[in-house]
Amino acid sequence: MLALTGWLLFALVAPQSGAEPARIFASSKDCRECHTAIYDEWQDSHHAVSWTNPAVRLLSNDFANEDCIDCHAPKPIFVTGIGERVLPRATRRKEGVDCISCHQLPTNEDGSPGGMAGSIMSKRAACKPVEARALTQPDFCSACHNQHKTVDQWRDSAFATGADGTKRQDCLDCHMPYVGEGEAQHRTHRFAGGDVLDMVKDAVTLQAAAVNGAWSLTLTNIGAGHSFPTDERSRAVDVFWRPLSETPGPWLHLHRIRSPYRSEVDVPDTLLLAGEARVIPVTTAPEGAGDPVPATEAIEVAVFYKRSPYWLDPAKPDPDNEAQLLHSLELRP
Ligand code: HEC
Numbered sequence: 001m002l003a004l005t006g007w008l009l010f011a012l013v014a015p016q017s018g019a020e021p022a023r024i025f026a027s028s029k030d031c032r033e034c035h036t037a038i039y040d041e042w043q044d045s046h047h048a049v050s051w052t053n054p055a056v057r058l059l060s061n062d063f064a065n066e067d068c069i070d071c072h073a074p075k076p077i078f079v080t081g082i083g084e085r086v087l088p089r090a091t092r093r094k095e096g097v098d099c100i101s102c103h104q105l106p107t108n109e110d111g112s113p114g115g116m117a118g119s120i121m122s123k124r125a126a127c128k129p130v131e132a133r134a135l136t137q138p139d140f141c142s143a144c145h146n147q148h149k150t151v152d153q154w155r156d157s158a159f160a161t162g163a164d165g166t167k168r169q170d171c172l173d174c175h176m177p178y179v180g181e182g183e184a185q186h187r188t189h190r191f192a193g194g195d196v197l198d199m200v201k202d203a204v205t206l207q208a209a210a211v212n213g214a215w216s217l218t219l220t221n222i223g224a225g226h227s228f229p230t231d232e233r234s235r236a237v238d239v240f241w242r243p244l245s246e247t248p249g250p251w252l253h254l255h256r257i258r259s260p261y262r263s264e265v266d267v268p269d270t271l272l273l274a275g276e277a278r279v280i281p282v283t284t285a286p287e288g289a290g291d292p293v294p295a296t297e298a299i300e301v302a303v304f305y306k307r308s309p310y311w312l313d314p315a316k317p318d319p320d321n322e323a324q325l326l327h328s329l330e331l332r333p
């Protein structure tokens, strides 16, 4: 009888003694001790550089434009509230969009730490994860990513609606796929996007055909779950052609895919919607002007991607040196 009571007592107390006390986390560096792989992936991502990124510092005048702080060094999303405008934080801004921004839950009513939003509940772990499905939903990313309408574009696409029998895929399916095996399996925090050229290449296909005796191209957005290219204002995609020869001349511009900044009133919005197939006739001058290039001529065509939309000399774009090649084709009669 005594032995049994002892065992019962042990059973009641054991889980408690294995639990770590809740910690208050002052920096995302503190997560690394236990979540090393995820921390290292995140450190390699654009979320980790959102405060230090030279392109952002330049455009925000070193954050003298305070409106820019909000999403680039935010307070935790769950603290401001899903669906609410994010708010700027005052401390450790260098950590950018960090672990705490995405995972920290509001403090409990009794003043104890609220724990971390996750897919499981664990009273034992020091970070006290709590199951929070909202973390996996596009509305969560929307807090910051609808600035450039990426989430609205996804909502209108077959990836969200399942139209034409398309398999539903959301932000996490494409940007946080599972990596690692067994115990180590987790959703990657590398958040690959336009900074990973292979991902951009896989987003579109380039096809060519002779139509009514002239060359014609079709560029199709097959893989971006939203308009292409995303972060439409800074990014641009350009289609070029040139006669095929052993000493190739300069590339001749055919078509630009881009959404302009508000100040650029003369620039049309030409983003390629999710699933859209755009026909681009090959002509001697850009955007359909000039004469059709006959399919009796051997030519080379190419699609290039730019992380910044401007050419050094707009009259003579030099994509080989100022952009990244996505696809090219040699067309022969
Ligand atoms: C708190 C705001 C915020 C939230 C929430 C957020 N992001 Fe981001 N994200 C950013 C910022 C800011 C950048 C750009 C940082 C930079 O390049 O300086 C970025 C960059 C990215 C990039 C890489 C873009 C590139 O330049 O290559 C991807 C992909 C991405 N986010 C996906 C997501 C997904 C998916 C979610 C939802 C799970 C999400 N983000 C949630 C703010 C946020």
Ligand code: HEC
Pocket (backbone or CB within 6 Å): 028, 031, 032, 035, 038, 039, 040, 042, 043, 047, 097, 098, 099, 100, 101, 102, 103, 118, 119, 135, 136, 172, 185, 186, 187, 189
């Ligand atoms: C831009 C938002 C964002 C940032 C920044 C972020 N996470 Fe996550 N994290 C998520 C989302 C979304 C999930 C997926 C949740 C799910 O599948 O239920 C996730 C999942 C996780 C998981 C569970 C992993 C798994 O798949 O089993 C852990 C642990 C985690 N994050 C820790 C961290 C740590 C540590 C950091 C900082 C180094 C961090 N996160 C930064 C959004 C973020």
Ligand code: HEC
Pocket (backbone or CB within 6 Å): 025, 027, 028, 030, 031, 032, 033, 034, 035, 099, 100, 103, 104, 116, 117, 118, 119, 120, 122, 125, 126, 127, 128, 129
């Ligand atoms: C002392 C170790 C330790 C530290 C430090 C720590 N965690 Fe955890 N974390 C754990 C353990 C253990 C689990 C539970 C894993 C399990 O049971 O699968 C966990 C689980 C999680 C989960 C849920 C995982 C899931 O599968 O959904 C998230 C999210 C998370 N941690 C985020 C964080 C963040 C963000 C930080 C830093 C602010 C952090 N953790 C710091 C040990 C730690």
Ligand code: HEC
Pocket (backbone or CB within 6 Å): 138, 141, 142, 145, 150, 151, 154, 159, 169, 170, 171, 172, 173, 174, 175, 192, 193, 194, 195, 199, 200, 202, 203, 223, 224, 225, 226, 227, 228, 229, 230, 231, 235
């Ligand atoms: C079907 C897969 C797919 C889905 C779903 C998807 N994306 Fe993407 N995303 C891509 C591909 C491919 C790229 C690279 C091509 C590009 O930049 O458009 C990309 C690029 C991006 C970029 C990078 C932009 C840059 O400037 O580097 C961001 C940010 C982004 N997506 C956010 C999101 C968010 C937020 C969601 C959910 C609403 C989402 N994506 C849904 C495939 C997807």
Ligand code: HEC
Pocket (backbone or CB within 6 Å): 053, 055, 056, 059, 060, 061, 065, 067, 068, 069, 070, 071, 072, 143, 144, 145, 146, 147, 148, 150, 230, 231, 232, 234, 307
């Ligand atoms: C509502 C949230 C939000 C605000 C406010 C915001 N940004 Fe961003 N910013 C983002 C997101 C999200 C991305 C990544 C989007 C993508 O790549 O599609 C981004 C990306 C950028 C990039 C591209 C970085 C690169 O690597 O090319 C620059 C530059 C930038 N932002 C500058 C600014 C400036 C300047 C301001 C203030 C005028 C500002 N941002 C305000 C959310 C925001």
